[in-house]
Amino acid sequence: MLRTVLLAMSRSHGMERWIVNSRLTRNTVKRFVAGTTLDEAIAAAAELRSRGLQVTLDLLGESVASQEAADKALTGYQALLTRMAADGVEGSVSVKPTQLGLVLDSEACRRRLLALAARAAELGRKVEVDMEDSTLTQATITLYLSLKAEYPESRLALQAYLFRTLADVTSLIEVGGRVRLVKGAYREPPSVAMQGKRDVDGNFVACMDLGLRPEAVDKGFSLALGTHDDAIIQQALEWARQRGLRPQDFEFQFLYGIRTDLQESLVRQGWGVRVYVPFGESWYPYFMRRLAERPANLAFVLKQYFKG
Numbered sequence: 001m002l003r004t005v006l007l008a009m010s011r012s013h014g015m016e017r018w019i020v021n022s023r024l025t026r027n028t029v030k031r032f033v034a035g036t037t038l039d040e041a042i043a044a045a046a047e048l049r050s051r052g053l054q055v056t057l058d059l060l061g062e063s064v065a066s067q068e069a070a071d072k073a074l075t076g077y078q079a080l081l082t083r084m085a086a087d088g089v090e091g092s093v094s095v096k097p098t099q100l101g102l103v104l105d106s107e108a109c110r111r112r113l114l115a116l117a118a119r120a121a122e123l124g125r126k127v128e129v130d131m132e133d134s135t136l137t138q139a140t141i142t143l144y145l146s147l148k149a150e151y152p153e154s155r156l157a158l159q160a161y162l163f164r165t166l167a168d169v170t171s172l173i174e175v176g177g178r179v180r181l182v183k184g185a186y187r188e189p190p191s192v193a194m195q196g197k198r199d200v201d202g203n204f205v206a207c208m209d210l211g212l213r214p215e216a217v218d219k220g221f222s223l224a225l226g227t228h229d230d231a232i233i234q235q236a237l238e239w240a241r242q243r244g245l246r247p248q249d250f251e252f253q254f255l256y257g258i259r260t261d262l263q264e265s266l267v268r269q270g271w272g273v274r275v276y277v278p279f280g281e282s283w284y285p286y287f288m289r290r291l292a293e294r295p296a297n298l299a300f301v302l303k304q305y306f307k308g
C-alpha cells in the first residue's frame with residue numbers, strides 16, 4: 001500500500017515541487033544521490049574506485065518533454081564521459097531511454113543513444129541502458145539490440161517482476177547479450193508483473209540460474225546481478241563456485257549508498273562489484289523509488305526532520 005502511494009507520488013509534479021524544496025528530505029537524498037554537480041559525481045566515483053569498486057554513472061533525468069531536452073541530456077552525458085576520461089575514472093554510464101526521448105520519437109532516441117555509445121567507445125567507456133515501466137519494455141529491448149549490433153559491450157537492464165523476463169533472458173543468452181538483472185522498481189499491473197515478493201524473488205533466481213550457467217557464459221552472455229538481496233547473492237556465490245565461474249564471468253551491481261558492507265565484503269572475496277552512482281538536479285523520481293523499496297527509509301526521513 002505504502003509502496004503504491006510512494007510510486008504514485010514519484011510521478012506527481014506538485015509533490016515534486018514540495019519535496020525538492022523541503023528540508024525534510026535533504027539528508028536522506030544525500031544517502032542515495034552522489035550530488036547535484038558533475039564535480040560531486042566524479043569525486044564520489046573516484047572514491048569508490050579507490051576502494052576497488054567499479055562504477056556506472058547516471059546523470060539523473062527521465063521522461064523528457066521535448067527534443068531539446070533530449071539533446072541536452074545527450075550533451076550532459078557526453079560531458080560526463082569526457083570528464084571521466086580526463087580524471088581517469090574508468091567505468092560506464094547508465095541512461096534511461098525516455099531521457100533521450102524514446103516516447104517522443106524512437107528513431108531520434110536511437111540516434112542519440114548511438115552517438116552516446118560512439119563517444120563512450122572513443123574514450124574506452126561503455127553504456128548501460130536502464131529499464132523503465134512496462135509500456136516501454138519491448139521498445140527498450142529493440143533499442144538495445146540495435147545498440148548491441150554496433151557496440152556489443154553495452155548492457156541492458158531486465159526486470160524479474162515481469163512475466164516475460166525469463167523468455168527475454170533466454171533470447172539474450174542465445175545472442176550473447178549483456179544483461180543487468182534487477183527485481184523492478186515501477187508500479188505494474190497484475191496482467192504483466194508478479195505482485196508478491198516471493199514470486200519476484202523466485203523469478204529473479206530462475207533468470208539468474210540460466211544466466212550463470214557455463215553454457216551461457218560460453219555463448220558470450222554476461223550477467224550483472226543488480227540486487228542488494230543477501231540470500232540471492234549467497235545463492236549466486238554458491239552457484240558460481242559449484243559451476244567453476246570466474247570473477248570476470250559475471251558481476252554484482254549495487255545502488256549508491258545501499259549495503260556498502262556487502263559491497264566491500266564481495267570485493268574482499270575477489271568478486272567484481274559495480275556501484276550505480278546517480279547525480280544531478282533531477283533526483284526526485286529516483287529518490288521516491290528508493291523510498292518505495294524500503295519503508296524504513298521513510299522513517300529515516302521523518303527522524304531527520306524531527307531532529308531539526
Ligand code: FDA
Pocket residue numbers: 129130131132157159180182183184185186226227228229230253254255258259275276289290291293294297
Ligand atoms: P529487495 O527490495 O528485496 O531488498 C533486499 C535488501 O536490500 C533489503 O532488505 C535492504 O537491506 C536492501 N535494500 C533494498 N532497497 C533498499 C533501499 N531503497 N534502501 C535501503 N536498503 C535497501 N530497477 C528498474 O526497474 N530498472 C532499472 O534499470 C534498475 N537499475 C538498477 C541498477 C542497480 C545497480 C540496482 C542495484 C537496482 C536497479 N533497479 C532498477 C532497482 C531494482 O529494480 C530494485 O527496485 C531495487 O534494487 C531493490 O530490490 P533488491 O533487489 O535490492 O531487493
